[in-house]
Amino acid sequence: MSSFIFSSQPSANFTDWNDYGVMQKLKRSRMNRLKPDIYIKDEVAAALKKAFDVEPDIVIERPRQEAFGDFATTVALGLAKVLKMAPRKIAEALVENIVDADQLIEKMSIDGPGYINFTLSNHYWQSVLRGIIEAGPAFGEDTIGQNEKRQIEFVSANPTGPLNVVSARAAAVGDVLVSLLQKIGFAAEREFYINDAGRQVRLLGASVSARYMALFDRNEAMPEDGYQGDYIIELAQEIKDAHGDQFVALSHEQRVEQLKGIALATMIGKQKKAMQDYHVNYERWFHESELRDQNMHMEALERLHKKDLVYEKDGATWFNSSAFGDEKDRVLITSDGEPTYFLVDISYHENKFDRGFKWLLDLWGPDHHGYIPRMSAAMQALGHPEGSFQVKIIQQVNMLRAGEVVKMSKRAGNIIEMAEVVNEVGVDAARFFFIMRRLDSPLDFDIDLAKKQTDENPVYYVQYAHARLYNILEFARTQNIALDHSQDIAMLTAKEEIALIKKLGEYPDVLQKAALLLEPHRITTYLMELASTFHSFYQNNRVVSDDKALSQARLILVDGTRVVIKNALDLLKISAPERM
RNA sequence: GCGCCAGUAGCUCAAUCGGAUAGAGCAACGGCCUUCUAAGCCGUGGGUUGGGGGUUCGAUUCCCUCCUGGCGUACCA
Numbered sequence: 001m002s003s004f005i006f007s008s009q010p011s012a013n014f015t016d017w018n019d020y021g022v023m024q025k026l027k028r029s030r031m032n033r034l035k036p037d038i039y040i041k042d043e044v045a046a047a048l049k050k051a052f053d054v055e056p057d058i059v060i061e062r063p064r065q066e067a068f069g070d071f072a073t074t075v076a077l078g079l080a081k082v083l084k085m086a087p088r089k090i091a092e093a094l095v096e097n098i099v100d101a102d103q104l105i106e107k108m109s110i111d112g113p114g115y116i117n118f119t120l121s122n123h124y125w126q127s128v129l130r131g132i133i134e135a136g137p138a139f140g141e142d143t144i145g146q147n148e149k150r151q152i153e154f155v156s157a158n159p160t161g162p163l164n165v166v167s168a169r170a171a172a173v174g175d176v177l178v179s180l181l182q183k184i185g186f187a188a189e190r191e192f193y194i195n196d197a198g199r200q201v202r203l204l205g206a207s208v209s210a211r212y213m214a215l216f217d218r219n220e221a222m223p224e225d226g227y228q229g230d231y232i233i234e235l236a237q238e239i240k241d242a243h244g245d246q247f248v249a250l251s252h253e254q255r256v257e258q259l260k261g262i263a264l265a266t267m268i269g270k271q272k273k274a275m276q277d278y279h280v281n282y283e284r285w286f287h288e289s290e291l292r293d294q295n296m297h298m299e300a301l302e303r304l305h306k307k308d309l310v311y312e313k314d315g316a317t318w319f320n321s322s323a324f325g326d327e328k329d330r331v332l333i334t335s336d337g338e339p340t341y342f343l344v345d346i347s348y349h350e351n352k353f354d355r356g357f358k359w360l361l362d363l364w365g366p367d368h369h370g371y372i373p374r375m376s377a378a379m380q381a382l383g384h385p386e387g388s389f390q391v392k393i394i395q396q397v398n399m400l401r402a403g404e405v406v407k408m409s410k411r412a413g414n415i416i417e418m419a420e421v422v423n424e425v426g427v428d429a430a431r432f433f434f435i436m437r438r439l440d441s442p443l444d445f446d447i448d449l450a451k452k453q454t455d456e457n458p459v460y461y462v463q464y465a466h467a468r469l470y471n472i473l474e475f476a477r478t479q480n481i482a483l484d485h486s487q488d489i490a491m492l493t494a495k496e497e498i499a500l501i502k503k504l505g506e507y508p509d510v511l512q513k514a515a516l517l518l519e520p521h522r523i524t525t526y527l528m529e530l531a532s533t534f535h536s537f538y539q540n541n542r543v544v545s546d547d548k549a550l551s552q553a554r555l556i557l558v559d560g561t562r563v564v565i566k567n568a569l570d571l572l573k574i575s576a577p578e579r580m
Numbered sequence: 581g582c583g584c585c586a587g588u589a590g591c592u593c594a595a596u597c598g599g600a601u602a603g604a605g606c607a608a609c610g611g612c613c614u615u616c617u618a619a620g621c622c623g624u625g626g627g628u629u630g631g632g633g634g635u636u637c638g639a640u641u642c643c644c645u646c647c648u649g650g651c652g653u654a655c656c657a
Binding site for chain 1: 621656
């Protein structure tokens, strides 16, 4: 088993977000202004080349503590051994050789054992704000994806029951991940795989048939393993209301077949509606039946066959998956001659690659993680490069009310329904809460908290910041101080002003990292930090005052902040209220 | 048994490829509204990063081991 699929880190061949190779090819002028770390990296590299004639890997990081400046590098520490010199001596020589052609660096200092800290000038930060205003809704976007086709498949719940809360979590996460990839230049798409074929769908038909007949006082046995939830009864009732008794007289087989079709269409319709109400718009809903109708699974079998990875045993057809790290071989065609779900799923993923996607991500529920090795084995066997197929497990969700775990609903078939939760707390809170945590850790969803309209609720905290920003711009208008982007902003030098601009300037990095590391929670965390930085600025600096020039400069800062919060909320498809 | 994920402040979570004194929010306590939204701000206390060992200038981060919790280990889907 290659360990990459179990790693929470991106695989090695994955675009390395710390290697800005692609970006360096872009025009430097504009990018440099928004990527000061690259500028510093280049400066440090040139200085090292000049002073010591070495070209080590240089990492530019942001110090945790404000006192250490805006950027730092530990390169001198790492070079100590190579150059056989004290790190501080190396650092001193390095600093002396920094040219800083663009005059962005305000201060350089050598601290501790040999850290070199860089503080950028206010002038530089003002230019960042200019850049944000110019970019507007596009601020944060990038082109590093180079239009590569990527696809994320998520939710893909069986159409045999209502969607549960893990689906709600997966829907929010998957939707935002695709948006993130699109923002940094990938041609990314959302896809929902509808399992509308096979045993379980026949079971759905038979279950509905039994309930339907009961409505006419006919006794028809519920199939073994049939679906027990009360929603099946509701479904039967809906069918009776729409079609009357027209299926009663049919043979059992015919009735099951017809009711199966109706029930399936109804359930899929409900799923589509739930997703739409939740602001998730799939580029494609892919039907499993399509694969089967076109015999794509047999084609996939043939591909494996050609690679000599298939054999017959005990009347079944097996895939030699253990040769690719799976713990045992898996059945593709059962001894009854039925293709397994696994085989069909392999062909589905082959189809995705055939459609031109270079990279696939599946979001699966926690009960499917045992399935990862065999699927990865299949993709590897079929020659897809390592890392081109990835799976992330969306961990379980505990719904809490008054501190207690909410019990499952019998009506929905012993699950907690997605629609119920979304209706109760609203789309904004639901999406925010589901995105707030890393996807591989279990999530406690506090329903009471999500509904609270107080500072305890992070959604309101962020939305309030947006409403407040909007209100300031409105108020300025009433005072006849218009927002004018051409005004001078050189007087924006106060501590809170610069701190706010710095925070705004982080957004593109946050977005890029969230996208490439598949960690959407970075966006919500950032939003909370940004809101906090803004509230702090607001508290200490009056925007609209008698000083007209200063007011106008601050209005530009307010507008820049509004732009970034709006962009991030739009990305999450959470509303940005103008008034609260 | 084997495998996957997780274990960080009372609670929920962060922590930028291994970097500086591990940070936020909530809860607790104390301040701040004549001024653009107090759904806000400022401050105080709170930690053996589950335990132990290793790798090195440096470990929440990498390796080994143990403990705890969740999940998975089908000719089901």
